[in-house]
Amino acid sequence: MQLVDIGVNLGHRSFTADREAVIDRAVAAGVRTMICTGTSVRGSQDALALARSRPGVLYATAGVHPHDASRCDAHTIEALRALADRPEVVAIGECGLDFNRDFSPRPVQVEWFRRQVALAKDLALPLFLHERDAAEAFLAVLDAEKPAPETVVVHCFTGDGPTLREYLRRGYNIGITGWVCDERRGLHLRTLVKEIGCERLLVETDAPFLTPRDLRPKPAAGRNEPAFLPHVLREVARCRGEDPEQLAAITTANAHRVFPRSQAPVDPTHGDRLRSAAGGR
Numbered sequence: 001m002q003l004v005d006i007g008v009n010l011g012h013r014s015f016t017a018d019r020e021a022v023i024d025r026a027v028a029a030g031v032r033t034m035i036c037t038g039t040s041v042r043g044s045q046d047a048l049a050l051a052r053s054r055p056g057v058l059y060a061t062a063g064v065h066p067h068d069a070s071r072c073d074a075h076t077i078e079a080l081r082a083l084a085d086r087p088e089v090v091a092i093g094e095c096g097l098d099f100n101r102d103f104s105p106r107p108v109q110v111e112w113f114r115r116q117v118a119l120a121k122d123l124a125l126p127l128f129l130h131e132r133d134a135a136e137a138f139l140a141v142l143d144a145e146k147p148a149p150e151t152v153v154v155h156c157f158t159g160d161g162p163t164l165r166e167y168l169r170r171g172y173n174i175g176i177t178g179w180v181c182d183e184r185r186g187l188h189l190r191t192l193v194k195e196i197g198c199e200r201l202l203v204e205t206d207a208p209f210l211t212p213r214d215l216r217p218k219p220a221a222g223r224n225e226p227a228f229l230p231h232v233l234r235e236v237a238r239c240r241g242e243d244p245e246q247l248a249a250i251t252t253a254n255a256h257r258v259f260p261r262s263q264a265p266v267d268p269t270h271g272d273r274l275r276s277a278a279g280g281r
Contacts, residue, residue, distance in 0.1 A: 001248045003233060004033040004255035004262065005226045006175055007094075007128065007155050007204035010058070011036060011046040014208045014223050023054060026226035030248075033255070033262055034058050034226050037094050037128070037206075039065035041079045044089075051088035059262050060086075061128045063093035069104035069112040077115055084123050090259040092120035093128025094155060097141075100132040110137060117145040126151040126258055135163045142170070153258060156206050158185070164192050168200065173258055175202045178224065178232045180239065181212035190239045202258065203236060203251050205229050 015022055026034060036051055038044025038061045047060035062083035064072055083089055095116040097109050120127045127147055131138045131154060149171030157174045167174060174196050179186040211224035212231055237244040256263040
């Protein structure tokens with residue numbers, strides 16, 4: 001089984017002491033490609049640095065999470081644009097809307113989400129998106145900006161059936177995490193994953209978060225790792241009544257199709273504008 005983890009927060013402080021071992025365990029488990037999530041300009045720079053340290057295994061996204069939208073300024077979009085010039089950066093994001101925690105004011109979230117969608121369109125890059133309790137406003141931005149549906153990834157879907165069907169009706173891709181392994185909060189998702197067409201299904205861990213609750217033995221300190229992605233994949237396959245090996249091949253092909261840079265050779269001499277991008281922050 002070979003898999004692509006489309007969303008892993010390898011820059012998180014919980015990985016500081018053993019990050020290389022975490023990556024090695026994932027590769028040994030069959031997770032041959034991992035996309036490191038950027039959630040701020042600085043975090044995206046860190047994700048890119050990680051990707052450059054393990055070419056062909058790690059890739060990165062560049063974006064500002066809605067929690068951090070209030071920290072955006074006049075330099076943010078150009079900084080993300082410069083990051084996206086690197087071949088290791090496969091998507092714009094994680095961006096979107098979060099009306100659950102409201103760490104940034106909602107109008108600010110909407111404005112910076114809109115700007116990042118426009119940036120992705122301008123660069124012809126996929127979108128790696130976050131949505132919590134904000135489906136109506138989220139869809140309003142996407143419907144207005146009209147990114148190509150096949151480039152849209154709704155990361156870590158945990159919502160309800162009507163919301164999922166709106167995303168699928170528009171042709172968006174859906175990322176499923178270990179939430180599906182949670183018999184308390186994820187029970188509804190076990191039924192909903194059957195509705196996702198095989199061509200739109202992606203898998204991810206969102207590590208170190210969302211550790212599968214049914215994992216045995218329990219990981220130390222409850223930390224999730226990309227090495228646990230095969231466990232998530234097997235649960236998704238069980239819920240869908242499909243063969244895990246076949247589903248692994250399908251989700252891997254989907255990931256490389258949605259994020260085409262994740263299978264392209266990386267040129268280490270490619271022009272780098274990170275220094276100038278960071279100067280305005």
